[in-house]
Amino acid sequence: MAILVQKYGGSSVATPERIKAVARRVVAARERGYQVVAVVSAMGDTTDELIALARQITQRPPRRELDMLLATGEQISIALLAMAIHDLGYPVISLTGPQGGIITDNTHTRARILRVEPDRVRSELNAGRIVIVAGFQGINPANDITTLGRGGSDTTAVALAAALNAEICEIYTDVDGVFTADPRVVKEARRLEDISYGEMLEMASLGAVVLQPRSVEYAAQYGVVIHVRSSFHEGPGTLVREERKVERDLMVIGVTHDTNVAKVVITDVPDRPGVAYRIFSALAEDAINVDMIVQTTKRENTTDLLFTVSRDDLPRTLEITEAVARELGATGVLHATDVAKVSIVGAGMVSNPGVAARMFQALAENQINIQVISTSEIKISCLIDEGSLQRAVRAIHEKFQLHEVPARVGRER
Ligand code: ASP
Numbered sequence: 001m002a003i004l005v006q007k008y009g010g011s012s013v014a015t016p017e018r019i020k021a022v023a024r025r026v027v028a029a030r031e032r033g034y035q036v037v038a039v040v041s042a043m044g045d046t047t048d049e050l051i052a053l054a055r056q057i058t059q060r061p062p063r064r065e066l067d068m069l070l071a072t073g074e075q076i077s078i079a080l081l082a083m084a085i086h087d088l089g090y091p092v093i094s095l096t097g098p099q100g101g102i103i104t105d106n107t108h109t110r111a112r113i114l115r116v117e118p119d120r121v122r123s124e125l126n127a128g129r130i131v132i133v134a135g136f137q138g139i140n141p142a143n144d145i146t147t148l149g150r151g152g153s154d155t156t157a158v159a160l161a162a163a164l165n166a167e168i169c170e171i172y173t174d175v176d177g178v179f180t181a182d183p184r185v186v187k188e189a190r191r192l193e194d195i196s197y198g199e200m201l202e203m204a205s206l207g208a209v210v211l212q213p214r215s216v217e218y219a220a221q222y223g224v225v226i227h228v229r230s231s232f233h234e235g236p237g238t239l240v241r242e243e244r245k246v247e248r249d250l251m252v253i254g255v256t257h258d259t260n261v262a263k264v265v266i267t268d269v270p271d272r273p274g275v276a277y278r279i280f281s282a283l284a285e286d287a288i289n290v291d292m293i294v295q296t297t298k299r300e301n302t303t304d305l306l307f308t309v310s311r312d313d314l315p316r317t318l319e320i321t322e323a324v325a326r327e328l329g330a331t332g333v334l335h336a337t338d339v340a341k342v343s344i345v346g347a348g349m350v351s352n353p354g355v356a357a358r359m360f361q362a363l364a365e366n367q368i369n370i371q372v373i374s375t376s377e378i379k380i381s382c383l384i385d386e387g388s389l390q391r392a393v394r395a396i397h398e399k400f401q402l403h404e405v406p407a408r409v410g411r412e413r
């Protein structure tokens, strides 16, 4: 029997009624002849509430204890979903991440899955049960509970799908799929029929919150096909899979934006070998993800080093960089949070000169100043003033005529 992994996000299990609706969907998949594994997130805003609760005790909760706390969110939803499925008359069992064999490294609050030991899940499936697994959590080699970072249930689902050789990994969420831009910002935004792993990874990393970037990386590594769909209504959703056929006029498939960005500038850093290494290795040791990096030569023998991190990481980043800056003899550390990142993504842009110029033109026509630019083969990002963000996203969407994207994708098939 084929195995189907489904993942339901927090909004899909936010209330008892919604949990019952999810139970009916899970059971329907079983009726279609699948062995079903359902991965669930914590109900609604539970994870945010738990974080806020910890902050009422201390500003700096030990990460191990934060994981112990956060993991309770998913434990509530797996038990309730299992009860709802039981009530419908189907054999079912709920398992925590550790019980489900999700083995992670030691990085509390943003652990990486090292491997999945699917024996328990498999034997429960073979005993005829529907298996509900808590997303977002695992166990490290020291037998401590870990969590996988915000949005980590997506990665739990993909990792289980890979380990169980599932036919597909369905991610049920509160949007209809992956869009050419955030539909709340651009009302002409269109749903994409399918998207490659590379493009999805960029979109997810650049602020499209549909999937945790790590889950896309994992899916690409193991060839897991992800189907992003709405848990509230039927619809075709978006397929994330190997390369889509790149059409010449489809060089850009989406505009993403991210406001969870902070800019840090270390001023007058001595210009000598090893300085960047010293700064960024210190941040890496604390698992702080640095995004855009620019080094500018100011006057002789010193440079300014600018980079961006997520706003959540800013307090730790400042602590670390201030210490390193003093040690290196830099004159100071400045920061700003009134910035945002707007990006375009598309596998076709590597072979199309002029894509960057068109993006900059859209910003110029709207008098939007670009503070930092960064590029890869399939994306271009600009750091701009947060206040101009919505205008920027709309202008770029329009400039690349992204409201026509699905029609063109449709012709391809
Ligand atoms: N509950 C966790 C979060 O809110 C994990 C997830 O939903 O994927 O980030």
Ligand code: MG
Binding pocket: 009, 151, 154, 209, 210, 211, 212
């Ligand atoms: Mg999510």
